Amino acid sequence: MRLLIVEDEVELSNSLKGGLEKEGYAVDCSLDGEDALFQLEINQYDLVILDLNLPKVDGLDVLKFIKTYSENTKIIILSARVTVEERIRGLEEGADDYLVKPFDFGELLVRIRNLVQREFVQRPTLITFGELILDTNKKVVKKNNKELLLTRKEYGILEYLVFNKGNVISAEEIINHVWNDDVNPFSSALRYHVSSLKKKIMESFDVEVVRTIRGQGYIIDEESDK
Template identity: 55%
Template sequence: MKIMLVEDEEMLSAIVAKGLRKVGYAVDTVFDGEEALVYYEMNEYDMIVLDLNIPKIDGLDVLRAIRKKDTDTKILILSARAKIDERILGLDEGANDYLIKPFDFGELEARIRNLLRRNFSVTPATIMLSSFMIDTNAKKVICNNEALNLTRKEYNIFEYLILNKNKIVSAEQLVEHIWDSEFDPFSNTLRYHIHTLKKKLSDFSDKEVIKTIRGQGYIIEDAQ
C-alpha cells in the first residue's frame, strides 16, 4: 500500500516514514501543502497522512482541495491541533481519522491498517484463501501451520491481489500501490517479485494461486 506523508518537521517525517516502510508500506514524504497537492495529482495513494501546520498551504486547505475531487482516498490528520473544535473541523472537512501529536507509532500504524481495510470488500484482519491464511496485522502468510518466508514486497503483492480477488490487477496498479515514486517503471523488479512469489506459493499448493493474464495483469480467483 502506498502512503503520502505530509509533515514539515523533517526529523519526525524521517522517523515516521522509516517506521511505515519497515512494516511494508511504500511512502512518499513531502514537506509543505503546495508540494502535497502536486504529488497528489501525479500519483495514486491508498492513504494520506496529513499534518495541518505546514508551510505554503495550510493542511486544512490541502484537505479541502483533495475532497473537492476525491472522496475515496483515506486521509488521516496527524496534528498538534488538539482542541475539540479543531478535531471536529478536520473530520467535518473530510478527514477519515484524527490523531493528536505526540502519538505512539503503534497506534498510528493500527489506525492506518484499520482505514486501509475499508478500501476493500474484505475487512477482517485475517483473510482465508484455500489453505492460506493471511494475517494483515502481522503481515504474514501461513499455510498448514507454517509461515511462508516472503519478503515485504512479495507479501504486499500477495495481499493486494487478495484484497482485489477475482479482479485483474495490472502491473501499473501494483507499482502504484506497492512502490514509492522513485520506482523505475522500466526495470524488471515487479516481474522478478511475481516470479519468486509464485515459486514460493507453489511449494504449498498444487494449483496456480496467482494467474498471469497476458497483456492485462495478474489475478487471484476464489478457490474452486
Template identity: 50%
Template sequence: MKLLLVEDEEELSAIISKGLRKSGYAIDHAYDGEEALYLYTVNEYDLIILDLNLPKLDGLEVLNTIRSKDNFVKVLILSARSDVEDRVTGLDLGANDYLIKPFDYKELEARIRMLLRMSFTQKSTVLACGELKLDTVSKTASYQKSLLSLTKKEFAILEYLFLHQDTVISSEQLIEHVWDSEADLFSNALKYHIHSLKKKINESGCQVEYIKNIRGQGYILTEDNHGAAE
C-alpha cells in the same frame, strides 16, 4: 500499499517513514501543502497522512481541495492541534481519522491498517483466499499451516492482491501502489517478484494456482481455477 506522508518536520517525517517502510509500505514525502497537492495529482495513494500546520498551504486547505474532487482516498490527520473544534473541522471536511501529536507509533500503524481495510467487505485482520491466508497485523502469509518466507516487497504485492481479490490488477496499478514514486524500477522487477511469490506458495505444498497472469491485462488473486491465464 502506497502512502503519502505530509509532514513539515523532517526529523519526524524520517522516523515515521522508516517505521512504515519496515512494515512494508511504500512512502512518498511532502513537506508543504503545495507539494502535497502536486504529489496527490500525479500519483495514486491508498492513504494520505496529513499534518495541518504546513508551510505554503494549510493542511485543512489541502484536505478541502482533495475532497472537492476525490471522496475515496483515505486521509488520516496527524496534528498537534488538539482542540475539539479542530478535530471536528478536520472530520467534517472529510478526514477519515484524526490522531493527535504526540502519539504512539503502534497506534498510528494500527489506525493505518484499520483505514486501509475500511472500504473492503472483508473486515478481519486475517484475509483469506481458500487456504491461502494473509495477516495484516503480523505481516505474515501462510498456506494451510505452512508460513511463507516472503520479502517485504513480495508481501506488499500479495497484500494488494488480497485487498482486491477476484479483480484483475494491471502491472501499472501494482507498481503504482507497491513501489515508491522515486524508485528506480527496472522493467522486469514486478515479474521477478510475482514469479518468486508464486514459487514460494507452490513450495509450501499448494496445488492451487491462486495468482494468475491474465494475458494483456495483469494479475488476479482468486480461488477460481477457471479463466484464461498465461
C-alpha cells in the same frame, strides 16, 4: 499499501517514513501543501498522514482536495492544533482520524491498520483464497498452520491481488500501490518479485494462485475460493 506523509518537519517526516517502511508500507513524503497536491494528482494513495500547519498550501485545503478528488483515500490528521474546535473542524472536513502531536508511533500504526482494513468494505483479518489463508494482521500466508515467509514486497503484491480477487490488475496499478516514487516503472522489479512469489507458493504449498495474463497484468481467480 501506499501512503503519503505530508509533514513539514523533516526529521519527523523521515522518522515516520523509515518506521512505516519497516512495517511493509510503500511511503512517499511531501514537505509542503503545494507538493502534496502535486503528488495526489499523479499518484493513488490508500492513506494520507496530514499535518495541518503547512507552508505554501494549508493542510485543510489539502484535506478538501483529497475528499473532492479521491474520496476513497483515508486521512489521518497529525497536528499540533489541539483545541476541540480545531479537531472537530478537521473531522467535519472529512478526515477519518485525528492524532495530536506529540504522539506514540505504535498508536499511529494501530490507527493506520484500522482505517486500511475498513477501506471500501469491512475486510476480515483472515481471508481464504483456495487452500491458503492471508492473515492481514500478521502479514503472512499460511496453509494448514504452515506459514510462508515472504518479503515485504512479495506480501504487498499478494495482498493487493487478494483484495482485488477476480480482476486482472495491471503492473502499473500494482506498482502504484506497493512501491513508492523511488521505483522505476520500466524496471524488471515487479516481474522479479511476482516470479519469486509464485515460486515460493508452489515450492511450499504445491498450488498456483497467481496467474500472469500476458500483456495485461496478474490475477487471483474468484474460483480460487472453491
